[in-house]
Amino acid sequence: MVEQRRLLAEAPPHQPHPSRHQQGAPSSVWSAGYLNGWLSQRTAVFGIRLWVLIGIAVGAAIVLVVVLLFVRLSRRRRRRDDLASNLYPADTKILKQHLQQPTPPKDIQEIVRRQQQHQQTPPPPAAQHGVQLAKAETAPPPWPQQQRAQPPVLAAGSTRSTAASGMSTTTSGGSERDGATPRSTGSASAGPEVSHLGWGHWFTLRELEEATDGLAEENVIGEGGYGIVYKGTLQNSALVAVKNLLNNRGQAEKEFKVEVEAIGRVRHKNLVRLLGYCVEGAYRMLVYEYVDNGNLDQWLHGDVGEVSPLTWDIRMNILLGTAKGLAYLHEGLEPKVVHRDIKSSNILIDQQWNAKVSDFGLAKLLCSERSYVTTRVMGTFGYVAPEYASTGMLNERSDVYSFGVLILEIITGRSPVDYTRAPGEVNLVEWLKTMVAERKVEEVVDPKLAQKPSPKVLKRALLVALRCVDPDGHKRPKMGHVIHMLEMDDLSRDDKKLGRDAYAPQTSDRYGTKEGGNFSKRDNQRYR
Structure with a gap:
């Protein structure tokens, strides 16, 4: 009896059989805690936690991939442009003419916009009657004998004799003088190309320098406070008056814009015709038809006998x-x-x-x-x-x-x-x-x-x-x-x-x- 009690006391206590859920719980808790602890541990890189370092690496990889894709697309586009330039060489005549045309400044672009709006709006009957770009005008019969007279030369110190210009000229003494803006000896169009304004010709600086012999002094037919007027001959042998506006505190730019906008769209037999213009670098030039019989001031006050x-x-x-x-x-x-x-x-x-x-x-x-x-x-x-x-x-x-x-x-x-x-x-x-x-x-x-x-x-x-x-x-x-x-x-x-x-x-x-x-x-x- 005593022996049995001793054996029962030494026997381990009875433990119930654990369920399947109870068997897996300690393992799952241990795994989550281990991963969290592993990611949260500090690294040798400035003591940054491991999960932060992994995030930075992933972000850098994404940025690198985007940059590589952008570089690849840029190279492909550049290769396509090179191929197009090889198919159409830049030394062709058409591209040469295109490259010679300067990019219009903002003022000219604004005038273009206004001109387009004006063309879209139907003009009044008088304007429709007046604005005819290519209509030939029949000259009246010449007056007897006087038509071949030469413009008189004004007395020294008063005005300078001019053959053609479209601007007033002033002597040092302050008296006004104007050159005579000319009658065109060529066709109504001064050049083969129409400008961006839809009228006239957009001349290059080289064309006008050739027409005036490099803006030579002997071709000066008028000068004033805002510009100098030269007599010029275009490649088609047409005589023109080239008005070179000088940069005088912005007045040249203002005068250029005013003249282009005011008379660029005007076609009337009693108004001097603006044939074209030049906008290149600091140069602002206006090209007028050439009138070779002087001006009224010369005929009234000049030496006519x-x-x-x-x-x-x-x-x-x-x-x-x-x-x-x-x-x-x-x-x-x-x-x-x-x-x-x-x-x-x-x-x-x-x-x-x-x-x-x-x-x-x-x-x-x-x-x-x-x-x-x-x-x-x-x-x-x-x-x-x-x-x-x-x-x-x-x-x-x-x-x-x-x-x-x-x-x-x-x-x-x-x-x-x-x-x-x-x-x-x-x-x-x-x-x-x-x-x-x-x-x-x-x-x-x-x-x-x-x-x-x-x-x-x-x-x-x-x-x-x-x-x-x-x-x-x-x-x-x-x-x-x-x-x-x-x-x-x-x-x-x-x-x-x-x-x-x-x-x-x-x-x-x-x-x-x-x-x-x-x-x-x-x-x-x-x-x-």
């Missing part, structure tokens, strides 16, 4: 052509163009004594919704409208005033301002008003005219001039109405009005017109 070759009929024809060109700028375009520098030296004369308005470097664009634009006063002393000179408010009526001064200059043969004359005769407009008030109308005619006009015709022309130089800009007629008055055969009512009212120096406001140029569609065609 005792008898002027400009007869009364020729002078009236020049005035009418100038008026038609201005009317087209004011009423045939949108936006309208205000020239801002109408004067005799900017009126070029061709071999048939037709007028061509030139030099648009000071022109301003005036949108239809604006009646005027405020700007810095610029122009030529004696031609500037009084309200523009005093307030800086510019509109097309400012050009009308300048045109009125031009009429008086053509009739009298006198300069608008001449300090060599007596004190009462310095200012042309005031002197003429005094002569009208004193009933000395016949004495104002240019003494170089071989045949004087009749008193009725003279009064008619003076009436138009006095209306244009009215001190009140609102009472001046529009250029379309000026054309109507110049072309009318019967102005007896106006003649009576001039004889009755025009003899008071300060009554020029009576020559205004209420309609201000509201003329019919038939009259609208006249300024073509």
